[in-house]
Amino acid sequence: MTLGSEEYWLSEVNKAPELVENAVAVMPTPSIWSKYVEFKVNESKDALLALFKQGLEETQWHIDKSQTFWLKYMEFLKLQFSELVHDAYIQRLSVPHVQLDQTFSAFSDFVQERNLNYEESLGSASHIADKTRKMVALREKWEYEVKSSGGSLKVDRLRQYLEWELGNKDAFNFARGLFERILALNPADERLWHRYIWHIWVDKVPFSKIKIPADTKAARELIDRAVFCLPNSQSLYATKLRLQPSMEGAIQLFAECEDSGIVGDELLFQFLFSVKQLYRENGISIEDLKGVFEKHIDSLPKLVFTSTLVLDIDQNFAQDMLMKQLKQFRNDSLFWQHFASVNFRKSVAVYKSVKRSDKIYIEFMETKVILDTFTHGTPQEIEKAYSLMIPLQPTKKRQLDISEEPAVKRSSKSQRDREHASIVVQGDISVDELHDLLKNLKVVSVTGNKTRIIELGTKSEKMLALSRLNFAKKFSLNAYDAENTTLWVNNYPPYWHDSNLKTKFSEFGTVLDLRIPSHEKRERRRFCYVQYSTAQEAATAVEALDGQNGLEVRFSDPSQRRSRTDALEEGREVLVRGLPFSMSGDNIEVFVKKYSNPSSIRVPPGRRGQSNDGFAFLDFDTAADAANAAEALSDKFVSGRKLSAVVASRQKASKPKQSTVNTLSVRNYGTSKAELLELLGEFGTFDVQDDNGGLKVTYTKIQDAGRALLGLDGRELNGQKLAVRNLAERGMKPRTIG
Template sequence: MGQPMAEELQNVRTSMASILLLSEQQWIDWTEDENIPTELIPVIYKESVKYFPSVTLWKRYTEYLVQRFDEGDIDHKAVLEELATGAYLTSYRIPNSHLVWNIYRDFIARGLEDPEKKDDSISQLKLLYQARLGVPHSTLSETFSDYSTFITTYDNANYETELVKANKIYSAALKTLEVRDTWEISIKENDSLENYAAYIQWELSQPKKYQESKLVMALYERVLEKYPTSFAAIWDDYILYMSLMGVSTTEVLDLLRRATRACPKSGDLWGHKIRLLQILRDSPEDIDYVKESVDNIGFFKKPENYKEWKKVEIPWLHFLRRHFTDSSDEKRLEEFVLEAEVAFTRAISQGKDDTDFELEKFLISEWTLLEDKDQARTIWNRVSKYHGDLAEFWIQWAHWEKAHGDYQGVVDVFTKALTRNNIDWVERVLQEFTDYENAHGTFYSIQQALALCRGRLKYYQAQRQTVYDDSNKRAYEEFKPVEVIESRPLKTQKMDVDQPTELTVNIESTVSTTTPFNNAPKPRDREHNTVIVSNIHNISKEDLQKFFAECGEILEITINNGIATIEFKTDEGRLAALTKHLKDINGTQITVHSGQSTTLWVTNFPPSETEASLRKLFSDFGSVLSIRFPSLKFNTHRRFCYVQFASAEEALQAQQALNGKSLTSSSDQKSFDLVVKISDPSQKKERTGAVYEDRELFVKGIDFEKVTEAKLRELFEPFGPIERIKLPLSKTNERKGRLHDGYSFIVVKDAEAASRAVTALNGMEFEKRTIHVSIAAKNTNKPISKVVAAGNDDTPADSESIKARTVEVSNLADTINDTQVSDLFAKYGTVKRVVLRPEAGTASVEFTQVQDAGKAALALDGHELGGQALRVVSRGETKSSTMFVPRTTMRRAPLRKRRI
């Protein structure tokens, strides 16, 4: 490479290193560049470990220093200081810290060969070994063995004393290391971000007396070696942890210099940097320069990045105001006034969706500290135009007026709030208003306030009865359920694998059994009566039950991923629970948010999807608290579920991303377009269709050989238009040459026509047989579901052969469908058919090969599916009932005759 090009490359690298975090490989390439001037190499090495202090780079740097020492270019003291620094900074990197420490030790050990330095070197090495034995690292046992050899060689007279002392140190470190062995193995096998995050979380969850802050910080360094520029949140967590542990501001600031180079688009990191520079007022890095650096990053100027920009702007404005109040620097005050105006203008135009209105509140507090209350009120008024639908906004404004204004100012705020028709939690505003009036008002003003509040409350209650989300309503109205095969009831007699079961009809179906509306129990409303409680570490379900008991009747409390959902019987209970936000339980401050709009209604997914697969799909968008499937006891073809997130924002993001997404069934490769909607029980529609509208007739007793569809149509048409006629025909009856199975379903235009047909035709003689006509029952019988997976040749099979290749499954969750059962058992052989009985929690699985049934029974007995351990046995192992009732002795229900 020519000299000009080499210089240009050097300038580019220098420029990049000043604003961005170079990778480990980029530093290695730089130090290995033969065109780099010799005098710059140590500088580049030093910069590399300053901004990317990995074990690899420290090892290269220390080896380079030792080489330079051997060549006579560096003195002993300078090398020793750098080696000590490297060994210290990397000492808690469990897997490979020995690579640097060994170089440090060996360099000191050179003094053992010099009679003048030998005694000092022995003393230094003793202290070095003893310190190292107290640090958990992968070669701890070798270190102890090396120390034993060292003492034997250089201080054998005190061997026992030294080793006893060393063993005590070593044992404690070994115990610490062994506790982390599982985690270290896991990281070695898979150094994913998730594994590192779990490891760090485990470290932080340990009791304080067992926590090793240096190991935690080393873990952060290790994950940053792997993911240096990918996730700003890692840097942010690391910085806050160091601050919490009392690490010096200078060290934290050094980390921040690396962080802002790695993730220059993170407002959190730049904000930390400005705050820490204010603490170190003698820092050579000027705060103005930091703000100028941020202003030069185009990312922060884009409207969609308002929230990140806000995180930098707030500490910058705080610095300007604080600098003025501390030093009376008028120039800083002028800067603050101009910057505050610019910031507020941007907040109005780009921050309307920021429901925390953090920047606006900060500006109000700053103007209040500068004793300009008029300017603060101006901001309150302007913000009310776009955040006036938030109850929290009005309450905070009222509290500000209480502290900095007068009685009338507070009343004016509440009065203005009550002119709004869309406050998200108006009850809280009304309660605050009446509480304030009761404490500070006159009898007349209190009465006026109560009347105003009562009127507004009635208005909001009326609105809630009639207004709901239009878009969600349209989605429910437009959605057409997938067409499914109607499930059939299980016959009580022995099942013929080739003969279909008959649909039993309630002979009394024509008698009205309508329950009066007022006597019907109020349906459960999880979506509207639930709150979500976070930050519940060390808080049990019993603690939550006791704490929220006064709010109202609690139906259910569930805890998942450190977050609790509490369902109340009424909406009033939910509203009362929301007042517990930021209250303490057992010394821990909890957060309470409404559970509304956090639950998704999901349908039209492949039947093979399980809770685990759906959780994986939805977890990309946030914390999934629960997935609820419906019971299949009364309909084996129900295929939907409810997915609850920790926040409404996460649920909306998932809904927008996944609604309409195409999923492929693992069993038959069919494609399904996923339907995902925000769950709203108020929009649940009554079931529709002929059977639910009482216009489907069930006719039995029909002659197998004489009656055709045309004859039935001719018989029933006088009572009203016929939509369709169904005459089922089984394989068995087809082989016998029959026209049908002797019964029929007939759908007529309306319920009146159906009723007329029942009255006229039930019990009459038709083609020399008495037919029975009734309104078809709404599937009140116990359903089964039969899925045929393979080998269905519809030929009679030997019952013993079927029994030998069939397994019986029990303790099956009633949310598991037949496809999921088939997919599970198909791993052990070809499944011919699955018969599911969800009401009994059982299923029969028939294989094509006898040996496959045996393998499945052995492998899956005790297997967990749907949260329950399956009981799986070969049908040959099941005990048959010894009770047998001959068919001729069975009592038959008398046939109800039609009165003439």
């Protein structure tokens, strides 16, 4: 029996009825609310009416069991407030619940008993019920599957149901009810609590419009419930800190966490971040803010991150914090990157001084010193700096350090290094004028309007370009290094598209560019690149979002991409196929560990409401372990399905022709053409033609077609599963639109 679950509270209330007040605060299910009003039966009728209305508000989206509490409410009304019964029936008919037909039948009997105008009353009620019935009908299959399941399988079904609901438009409250139903069974699911809080706090209200305390009241009530069920969760307490309406409250809560021994880096960072937000929103003095930071500044292992927290408030204070950590982190490249983003000239001067005394060598700062020379040096110094740039560039052949692993051969083609060879330019200048200024340099791409991103061929060319642009007398330009401004984002929710991503990341700074290769390449894994205008904005986003609700947010670094494929390249990765679609990631882990000991397990999220897509990847420490695991897992049976397991290898996928990607064939939509067109429009601009019982849909943008294919194929529309295919797969000639 799990602490905080519905079963736990019902058991506790049976032993001690007075605990029902705690129970209804932590787990407000229909059953517990019924116990609560029974406990309050001696209250005045007006007080009971208010309690019933509160209970109805909190339980009505339990569309499977809310009827039990509503029937108790109707018994009360008939005895104490008979004049309210008619309106209560009408209101109930507008709320989706699986017993809707019984409610309508009971209302019909009520109308006859009261001798009301039968045709008028039933006609109006029937119209309301018909709209509600359509919403219930869309969910009947899910409710049946949940009702037919038990134990952990029931929780898995509810999770699949929730993912389907989160992908629906205007389904905020339906999803809220499912969050409650899952947590009533498994309140120890930390990740689900985070998703639920995010759903209540952000999805309902645009992030930029959230104000403390008004719009966060429901989220604060929810986080109180979460920390009761998981009292040692550092991440939940971090969220609770973010929701505090005052600095005094944040300080008190953080002190309580310290006393309880649950403080860690994540909680400390969130505490400082929260204090900064309260400074912005509630008018806390800068002296109070500095006092809090200075008290806790030495507790973080990498204080350079806190410099980013206060940089946009007080640059001198951020610089002071970095100087305090200079002795500890002078050999850390990341430290110098932050220092350069706070005060470039100061970081160069300090680096030169430290280099002379401590004999350190930081490649990142070496390039900054050269850049500073180009900007401020004499002609002789500039000439010398240019000669120093050559050793900083990677050569075709170099001696391998004895401590270094041989690099994995990725491709015979040279790799672009967009993140390290790009600059940002602000100012009034045309693309042609830019090319004139940068002649004799390799310009790979120029994007943007007033603020442009220019990708050069090499780091050397990047530094030369910065020098030319900043010293162009004809133009008033601000050009700076774009290094550490681009983030790699992985595993974002499947229902997030371009606008969701841009809105989300814009909360932390100005987003200059958003690239979604997973859409363009029609890949199932969801990843994208987000480029900010400054490195400190990017760092703030990493600290705030990495790890939140499963998100991976990191600085993009092409040189690190090799490590993501090491297991595959070295034969240490096993691909397991044939897994039951309903099998959760935890259950998959338990099963495979019976036969092997993988170092990591990756289960790609399923589509169409499934827990997984039927396969998983297992990484092992050695190729021999991988081979043994593949042999051990092959031909095993799980839930009647036979598994296959092989050591994975890289297979070069055939690249689809660009001219065929933007046109789709859509079939099996029945009589719901108007609704289908509305769905298609969510993915982008398109043109449409009838196509022998189906539709031929041509999107203006290739990536929009890719997203539509992934998002709509197999999706239910009024009881039918859509069939969406790339037109090339049907052997038909695509067309283009201008």
